[in-house]
Amino acid sequence: MRLIGEGGNALAIYPSIGCSKKTRINKYDYVTKLYKSTETAEEEYKIYSKLPEELNNKLYYNFCELCKIDSNIHSYVDKIVEDYDIKKINYNSLLNIKYIHGVTLYDYLKQFMTIKKFIHLLELMVIFHKDIIKMNELNFYHKDIFSQNVMINFKVDKLFLIDFGRSKYSKKKENIDINNFNKMLEDILDCGKKNNKIKYVIRSVKKIYSKIDIHFLKILLNNLI
Ligand SMILES: Nc1ncnc2c1ncn2[C@@H]1O[C@H](COP(=O)(O)OP(=O)(O)OP(=O)(O)O)[C@@H](O)[C@H]1O
Ligand SMILES: [Mg+2]
Numbered sequence: 629m630r631l632i633g634e635g636g637n638a639l640a641i642y643p644s645i646g647c648s649k650k651t652r653i654n655k656y657d658y659v660t661k662l663y664k665s666t667e668t669a670e671e672e673y674k675i676y677s678k679l680p681e682e683l684n685n686k687l688y689y690n691f692c693e694l695c696k697i698d699s700n701i702h703s704y705v706d707k708i709v710e711d712y713d714i715k716k717i718n719y720n721s722l723l724n725i726k727y728i729h730g731v732t733l734y735d736y737l738k739q740f741m742t743i744k745k746f747i748h749l750l751e752l753m754v755i756f757h758k759d760i761i762k763m764n765e766l767n768f769y770h771k772d773i774f775s776q777n778v779m780i781n782f783k784v785d786k787l788f789l790i791d792f793g794r795s796k797y798s799k800k801k802e803n804i805d806i807n808n809f810n811k812m813l814e815d816i817l818d819c820g821k822k823n824n825k826i827k828y829v830i831r832s833v834k835k836i837y838s839k840i841d842i843h844f845l846k847i848l849l850n851n852l853i
Contacts, residue, residue: 631712632659637668637793641708644724647695659727662697662705662719668793669694669721675792676725680766687759688789689726696721728790729783733812734775737819743852746820750849752780753813756787757842760805770795773808775815810841826852 633640644658663669676692684690697705697719705719736749756778763770770777770789777791817840820826829851837844 629708629711631708635791637665638663638723639719642727644727645701645704645722647693647701647722647724649700655724657727658691658693658724661723661725663721663723664717664719666696666720669723672793673723675795676723678797679792680763680768683759683763683766686786687756687763688792689728691726693724694721725790728779728781728788730779730781730788732776732790733778733780733787733816736780737775737815741819741823743823743826746816746823746826747849747852749780749816750845750852752785752787753809753816753845754842754849757806757809757845760809764802764805767797767799768795769798769802770805773805773812775812778812813845814840 630642631639632642638661640659640661642659644655644660646655646658661669661672673692673694676690679688679690681690695701701722705722709717709719760770760773770792771794772791773789777789779788779790780786781788817830821830830848833844833848833851837847
């Protein structure tokens, strides 16, 4: 069992704690998010259940299981909290979500970046952009897209979204996700600039395109391949 993240509202651990006694340990296909507040867990759960079905497996895995931390699970959760020396907090509810076999984009960008890896990442970003547009067309907005909430799934070689705590269904068109996508693209380019050859190509493309967006990304990709 390992701790994989500690946010403002929740704690993420892997493998998951099943809701029923039978599935309590070693569920390697799921991640457990422990919540201090039942309301927050329920809100995120509601969002998962409303996500557009047709984006399932494309942008996220539409699986989520919610349960209260009752006396049956309590001692189990307490042991994890103790083992990790985490501030003793009463966790009330948990969400089990499908495990994405990979790392966050944030962690990936900290690794050594080769030209080949960089080009492949840009290709994944083009597909990711298309998926986000599709999600927004279906009136869904994630609202918290940044490198720590995007994961590279090595098993299926795709970028996936996690952390839907702030997501909203809205019929009013919003630019927030695409703006955040563009910001994330800048972080990726900054990482590529550590390599002199990539830095040179970025600089020459920048001469034509002042704004870094999907058009810039496509031109850059053509120049790098
Ligand atoms: N489905 C998943 N598969 C694999 N790892 C995950 C998954 N969901 C979350 N993680 C890991 O757990 C970390 C924390 O999860 P997440 O971003 O959902 O919550 P948070 O930001 O810690 O909490 P909060 O809900 O308070 O914002 C992620 O950065 C990622 O490393
Ligand atoms: Mg997060």
